[in-house]
Amino acid sequence: MYPPLDRFFGRRPFHSENPDVEIERLKKAVPIERLVMGFGVELKRHGAELIGTCPFHEYKTPSLVVSPKTNLWDCLGKCNVGGSTIDWVMKTKWGSACRQEAAEDAAFDGRGTNT
Numbered sequence: 001m002y003p004p005l006d007r008f009f010g011r012r013p014f015h016s017e018n019p020d021v022e023i024e025r026l027k028k029a030v031p032i033e034r035l036v037m038g039f040g041v042e043l044k045r046h047g048a049e050l051i052g053t054c055p056f057h058e059y060k061t062p063s064l065v066v067s068p069k070t071n072l073w074d075c076l077g078k079c080n081v082g083g084s085t086i087d088w089v090m091k092t093k094w095g096s097a098c099r100q101e102a103a104e105d106a107a108f109d110g111r112g113t114n115t
Helices: 019-029 032-038 085-094 099-110
Strands: 044-046 049-052 064-067 072-075
Touching (some): 019 085, 032 064, 032 072, 032 085
Antiparallel strands (some): 044 049, 049 064
16 A cells, blocks of 8 residues: 555645746656546556556557656557656646646646646
């Protein structure tokens, strides 16, 4: 069982003198598999990777590849998108958005659940 994602963020408000540094910290600190599963995607082990059905298109063939080693995700199906934890939040919450908003959401609203 995984520990709560809260431990990665603390209780302080999202603020940084250098937002890019904070965004890079979150990209490394938040496990991508936890975030993806928190959004309701069932992942199954496939070698070193995890695979699941991509929530961004209607095809039901598993095309979403999540790599715990690199902390990245990629859809090999119709939408052909991928990226970091920040990119996942941007895509799931808004379709796309600015990195600062996505980092704030990952840090304090998402916590691995789709709120």
